[in-house]
Amino acid sequence: MDTPQKVPVSILTGFLGSGKTTLLNRILSEEHGKRIAVIENEYGEVGIDQALVIDADEEIFEMSNGCICCTVRGDLIRVLGNLMKRRDKFDYVLVETTGLADPGPVAQTFFMDDEIRAEFSLDGIVTLVDAAHVEQQLGRSDESTEQIAFADVLVLNKTDLVNDEALDKLEARLRDMNRMAQVVRSERADVSVDTVLNLSAFDLDQVLERRPTFLEPEYPFEWTGVYSLDMGRYELSLADGPDPAMSLVVVSGQGVDDAALREGAEWCVRRYAEPAELIRPGEQIPVAKHVNLQLDSLGRKSFFLDVDTRVRLGLYAQHTAEEFDLELTNADGTTIKQEAERTWVAQHEHDDEVGSIAIERDGDVDPERLNAWLSELLRERGVDIFRMKGFISLAGESHRFVFQGVHMLFDGQPDSPWGDSPRRNQLVFIGRNLDEKVMRQGFEACLI
Amino acid sequence: MPDLNIDGPQAGLRQGWSAAVGDYAIAGGWTLSGEALVVGDAAGGIYVFDGKSGATVWAFPGIHEGGVLAMAIHPSGTAFATAGQDGRILIWGAAEGKVSRAIDVGSGWVENVAWSPDGQWLAASCSRQVRAYGADGAEVWRSDDHPSTISAIAWSSAEELATACYGRVTFFDASSGEHRQKLEWKGSLVSMALSPDGDIVACGSQDNSVHFWRRSTEQDSMMSGYPGKPSALAFDHTGTLLATGGGEAVTVWSFQGGGPEGTRPGVLELHVQPVTTLAFAPRGMRLASAARDGAIVVWLLQGGGRGSPVGTARMADLVANLYWRPDGRALAALDARGDVTVWRIDSRHDRS
Numbered sequence: 001m002d003t004p005q006k007v008p009v010s011i012l013t014g015f016l017g018s019g020k021t022t023l024l025n026r027i028l029s030e031e032h033g034k035r036i037a038v039i040e041n042e043y044g045e046v047g048i049d050q051a052l053v054i055d056a057d058e059e060i061f062e063m064s065n066g067c068i069c070c071t072v073r074g075d076l077i078r079v080l081g082n083l084m085k086r087r088d089k090f091d092y093v094l095v096e097t098t099g100l101a102d103p104g105p106v107a108q109t110f111f112m113d114d115e116i117r118a119e120f121s122l123d124g125i126v127t128l129v130d131a132a133h134v135e136q137q138l139g140r141s142d143e144s145t146e147q148i149a150f151a152d153v154l155v156l157n158k159t160d161l162v163n164d165e166a167l168d169k170l171e172a173r174l175r176d177m178n179r180m181a182q183v184v185r186s187e188r189a190d191v192s193v194d195t196v197l198n199l200s201a202f203d204l205d206q207v208l209e210r211r212p213t214f215l216e217p218e219y220p221f222e223w224t225g226v227y228s229l230d231m232g233r234y235e236l237s238l239a240d241g242p243d244p245a246m247s248l249v250v251v252s253g254q255g256v257d258d259a260a261l262r263e264g265a266e267w268c269v270r271r272y273a274e275p276a277e278l279i280r281p282g283e284q285i286p287v288a289k290h291v292n293l294q295l296d297s298l299g300r301k302s303f304f305l306d307v308d309t310r311v312r313l314g315l316y317a318q319h320t321a322e323e324f325d326l327e328l329t330n331a332d333g334t335t336i337k338q339e340a341e342r343t344w345v346a347q348h349e350h351d352d353e354v355g356s357i358a359i360e361r362d363g364d365v366d367p368e369r370l371n372a373w374l375s376e377l378l379r380e381r382g383v384d385i386f387r388m389k390g391f392i393s394l395a396g397e398s399h400r401f402v403f404q405g406v407h408m409l410f411d412g413q414p415d416s417p418w419g420d421s422p423r424r425n426q427l428v429f430i431g432r433n434l435d436e437k438v439m440r441q442g443f444e445a446c447l448i
Numbered sequence: 449m450p451d452l453n454i455d456g457p458q459a460g461l462r463q464g465w466s467a468a469v470g471d472y473a474i475a476g477g478w479t480l481s482g483e484a485l486v487v488g489d490a491a492g493g494i495y496v497f498d499g500k501s502g503a504t505v506w507a508f509p510g511i512h513e514g515g516v517l518a519m520a521i522h523p524s525g526t527a528f529a530t531a532g533q534d535g536r537i538l539i540w541g542a543a544e545g546k547v548s549r550a551i552d553v554g555s556g557w558v559e560n561v562a563w564s565p566d567g568q569w570l571a572a573s574c575s576r577q578v579r580a581y582g583a584d585g586a587e588v589w590r591s592d593d594h595p596s597t598i599s600a601i602a603w604s605s606a607e608e609l610a611t612a613c614y615g616r617v618t619f620f621d622a623s624s625g626e627h628r629q630k631l632e633w634k635g636s637l638v639s640m641a642l643s644p645d646g647d648i649v650a651c652g653s654q655d656n657s658v659h660f661w662r663r664s665t666e667q668d669s670m671m672s673g674y675p676g677k678p679s680a681l682a683f684d685h686t687g688t689l690l691a692t693g694g695g696e697a698v699t700v701w702s703f704q705g706g707g708p709e710g711t712r713p714g715v716l717e718l719h720v721q722p723v724t725t726l727a728f729a730p731r732g733m734r735l736a737s738a739a740r741d742g743a744i745v746v747w748l749l750q751g752g753g754r755g756s757p758v759g760t761a762r763m764a765d766l767v768a769n770l771y772w773r774p775d776g777r778a779l780a781a782l783d784a785r786g787d788v789t790v791w792r793i794d795s796r797h798d799r800s
Contacts (some may be wrong), residue, residue, distance in 0.1 A: 023617070057575075061614050063637035063655040074596055074614060074636055077654075084556075085472040085784070086515065098602060113654070114676035114722065118740070121492040319745045 006121040007092040010197055011106050013147045014128030015137050016099035019157040023128060023189035024096060032193050037090040039079050041098045052090055054079050058098055060105055068383050069407035072109040077116055084119040092197060093120065100143050107406045116411035124199030125221045127151035131170060133163040139175050148174060149354045149386040151181045152201035160187045168343045179356035180389055180428045185258050204402050204413050219270040220264055223320040225338035226254050228312050232331055234305040236285065241324035244296040246317060247276055250287045254314030256340035265344065268316040279303060357436045359427040364395040369446040375440065382408035384434065390427035391415065395448050449459030455695030456660040460746055460759025461791040463779065465502025469495045470509050473768055473782035477521035479528055479542035482773040485780050487788055488516030488530050492512055496545060502790065512536065529570055531558035537572050539585050560598065566606040569622050573598035578611050586696035599638050604646030610663060612651055617736040631661045639679045640755035643687035648692050648703060658692050669709050671701065682726040684733065689753055691735050693723035698737045700753035718745050724785040727770040736779055738767030761791055
């Protein structure tokens with residue numbers, strides 16, 4: 001008998017009104033050549049010919065042992081059990097949950113039920129967030145918080161209804177809660193199908209290949225301004241501010257949309273990791289280099305930027321323009337207004353109960369101590385740990401060990417060899433009221 | 449273990465005819481005293497094959513839009529009921545190959561149908577409701593909503609129907625629909641088998657255990673430790689042996705004496721993939737089991753639940769169901785590719 005490939009399943013969550021149905025319709029109507037079966041818990045008006053749409057009432061089945069990670073969704077087991085009998089009719093399954101659904105039992109269904117596990121693989125959890133209303137929802141319901149905590153992809157939708165500053169702040173808050181998820185912004189759920197399908201977020205064979213790091217970066221800069229400049233010499237001036245120095249990277253050929261800013265940011269993260277060149281007032285700022293502007297003298301300080309051809313420059317600054325009253329003027333003394341601006345402020349308020357703990361350490365780990373630590377952690381805090389992911393450098397092993405989990409369900413295996421690359425560890429936990437200090441100490445005690 | 453191998457000579461099973469339906473073969477049954485075999489498929493087709501030759505007698509592809517979900521043969525063998533994702537029940541005359549009655553249950557899937565042992569009632573479940581119909585197809589009563597979708601139904605006698613769902617088994621009076629008994633247990637009951645006298649209720653549970661109750665004493669027990677969920681369950685005709693799947697082994701519990709509590713079950717090991725279906729022969733001690741890889745084993749059991757394989761065979765894909773011919777001398781297998789094969793049973797080994 002052939003061993004057929006498992007059918008990938010994406011889970012689509014999000015509060016009522018966040019745009020799930022719009023996104024679903026988008027995915028179903030796009031020409032991607034996939035035959036998609038849809039399981040809906042909220043009966044919408046999705047009526048796409050190529051899709052097999054099945055309505056099912058949410059049925060949450062708890063087990064007599066009371067274990068939260070054994071709780072599964074009975075309706076999914078039943079519907080998927082019937083779907084797999086017609087597996088030649090579709091290539092992909094999308095499960096759309098109700099706005100109030102807890103994603104835990106949905107995800108666990110794919111690990112706890114042996115028959116479902118044999119035929120289907122959980123591909124990823126996509127959560128739609130209504131940018132205009134999520135702040136209220138987060139204050140009021142555990143479900144919206146958990147939907148964000150469980151997500152592999154957060155689609156920040158309806159961005160047209162919110163100003164940029166509020167959006168940046170919201171994104172920072174969501175990132176604090178879930179540092180594992182990719183954040184995508186959209187107006188009318190107009191994201192490309194690739195961002196929500198074929199994520200392989202639970203596939204340990206692929207997870208490192210697709211994302212060499214599980215952590216979405218915390219940017220070392222707070223502000224970006226994009227300026228459209230003609231040839232000439234420009235003066236960048238800063239007033240007294242909170243710090244005696246400020247790091248900066250200037251990017252040439254910067255775009256103005258969100259994707260371009262993000263791309264620039266990724267590139268600048270790597271520049272920021274390089275040693276900074278100290279630049280004193282009156283000196284010229286080189287492009288594409290990590291520089292550290294020296295601001296310890298009193299009064300307004302000027303630096304110079306030479307532009308030899310018409311270009312858009314992106315200034316990725318350690319602090320916001322406001323803090324130092326940053327200004328760019330041309331040779332005539334005219335102030336140049338930025339064409340685009342965004343802040344990357346990681347607000348670090350941590351007032352949410354749900355948050356991410358990311359541990360990154362070089363070196364090797366003692367397998368026995370790690371096992372003891374993780375077992376105890378999951379036994380005691382498994383209920384509060386929604387997701388975890390990571391890779392570990394086990395002492396004496398030539399390959400990276402990758403793992404992931406949902407509550408107490410833990411799955412790990414060897415991955416690619418270390419070769420000459422430096423041996424290090426990266427772990428991300430997303431959970432409720434996790435004690436970062438205790439967890440860090442716990443992991444550090446496992447290091448050799 | 450005797451020198452029997454799943455891929456070895458098909459001792460005890462002689463291959464008869466093979467046929468095919470249009471899609472995954474979901475359910476079936478022998479009609480007209482074994483003269484015909486009915487099969488329903490995932491594409492909603494109903495097919496009838498000649499019991500001796502396997503020739504297609506008639507075929508109705510796609511009659512249940514969305515797919516067939518359940519089938520029940522009337523105890524007389526002259527009629528049968530089919531149900532599907534189209535929310536309909538069809539009652540057929542077995543000899544004529546005609547629908548004698550079509551019942552629109554609703555918009556949900558009709559997942560279970562069962563005739564009462566005397567053939568007077570037809571029960572069907574759709575979502576959280578169970579309904580009872582007279583033999584003519586007229587609705588007699590319908591239940592309130594259960595706590596979850598009904599996973600299984602079975603008649604404990606001609607007068608009483610049982611349903612299983614998340615958290616409970618409920619018994620209904622056949623003529624009035626009134627509750628007679630409720631057995632509760634916090635767990636998702638995925639399958640149900642009743643002993644022939646209706647006293648023992650066994651349910652496979654989502655948490656990889658088998659839960660059972662003795663109704664007369666209201667005693668209940670749980671058998672845990674299965675590697676998978678025991679969706680396949682079968683009582684032998686005497687009601688003393690309960691065969692259960694839930695893994696690669698077939699586990700047989702004996703209700704003789706004080707058992708099965710505190711006893712060791714018979715463990716029948718030969719399958720290398722999880723067991724998908726189990727069927728006891730109408731009489732005697734033969735048990736047929738089949739697995740995800742298409743392997744079929746016929747076992748001869750002893751009183752305590754131990755046993756040995758007496759025949760093996762193989763289908764091309766996962767075996768969905770096995771049906772013994774009413775005379776116990778042939779076994780039909782339905783698989784996930786839509787293949788249907790019938791074996792004749794060599795009864796040399798039968799000592800019962």
